[in-house]
Amino acid sequence: MPVALETRRRGPVKTEILRKSLHLLIVCVPTLTAINYTATLLLLINGILVYVLLESLRLSGRNIPVFSYLIDRASRPRDRGHFVYGPVTLGAGALLVLVLYPKPVAAVAVYALGFGDGFAAIVGTRYGCRRPAYLLGKSIEGSLTCFFIVFCSSYAVLRQFTAAAAAALMAMLVEALPLDDFDNIAIPIMVASIL
Numbered sequence: 001m002p003v004a005l006e007t008r009r010r011g012p013v014k015t016e017i018l019r020k021s022l023h024l025l026i027v028c029v030p031t032l033t034a035i036n037y038t039a040t041l042l043l044l045i046n047g048i049l050v051y052v053l054l055e056s057l058r059l060s061g062r063n064i065p066v067f068s069y070l071i072d073r074a075s076r077p078r079d080r081g082h083f084v085y086g087p088v089t090l091g092a093g094a095l096l097v098l099v100l101y102p103k104p105v106a107a108v109a110v111y112a113l114g115f116g117d118g119f120a121a122i123v124g125t126r127y128g129c130r131r132p133a134y135l136l137g138k139s140i141e142g143s144l145t146c147f148f149i150v151f152c153s154s155y156a157v158l159r160q161f162t163a164a165a166a167a168a169l170m171a172m173l174v175e176a177l178p179l180d181d182f183d184n185i186a187i188p189i190m191v192a193s194i195l
Contacts, residue, residue, distance in 0.1 A: 016125040019074040019086070020118040027114035029094050030107035041098060048091040055083055078180075089184035096185065101192040104157055108195060109188035111153040112171040117187055120146035120175050138176045147172040150191070163195055170194045 032040040054067050059082075062068075075084055090113070097109040124142020131139050151168035158164055174190045175183060 013122075013126045015074060015076065016121055018070075019076075020122050022070070022074060023086075023090060023118045023121075024114050026090055026094050027111055029098070029110050030103075033098060033103060033106070037098075041095065044091050044095045044098070048088055048095075051087045051091070055087075059083060086181040086184065089181045093185040093188040097188045097192045100189075101195075105192050105195045106188075108154045108157050108167055109192040111157070112150045112167060112191040113184060113188045115153050116146040116150035116168075116171045117175050117183060119149045120172075137178065143172050143176050146175045158195075166194050167191050 058068050094110050097106040120142040123145040124139040128139025128141045147168045150171040151164050154164035154167040170191050174187050
């Protein structure tokens with residue numbers, strides 16, 4: 001890889017790794033649900049509300065220790081100076097599938113959101129070289145990573161090859177769409193719907 005390209009990618013890769021490390025925390029939700037469903041729902045609702053409050057304070061110029069630093073470091077250039085919606089849509093996507101679908105289906109959908117979308121972004125940012133027009137800026141490497149990760153996590157939960165393949169294909173297709181932060185809602189809903 002040319003040195004100039006490698007240097008340009010370092011910044012976005014570090015940001016994407018931090019963003020998706022935080023994003024991956026959502027995969028704890030199925031385990032928490034197995035322990036206490038109601039408490040998990042309340043945790044997600046309260047997490048969204050607290051985030052909205054803190055993000056509003058941050059945008060009004062207040063420095064909230066740790067929170068302001070993490071949001072600043074994890075924000076994409078398009079988010080600078082704006083409300084960062086990713087954590088809200090992430091929590092909302094998990095919350096919706098927990099309420100609307102049975103536990104195993106909701107677990108697969110949350111894993112698709114956390115693992116599939118998370119690793120697709122990291123691999124696509126770091127190693128994505130092939131970006132055909134039909135993927136609208138996304139890379140083949142990231143999309144294939146999404147498929148593989150979602151297939152493996154779905155199969156681990158469902159133990160059904162066809163269902164795991166359907167979930168993986170749906171996650172890959174939705175992840176490839178230019179939905180910005182709203183893929184955090186679309187991926188789990190569409191994966192759960194196909195199952």
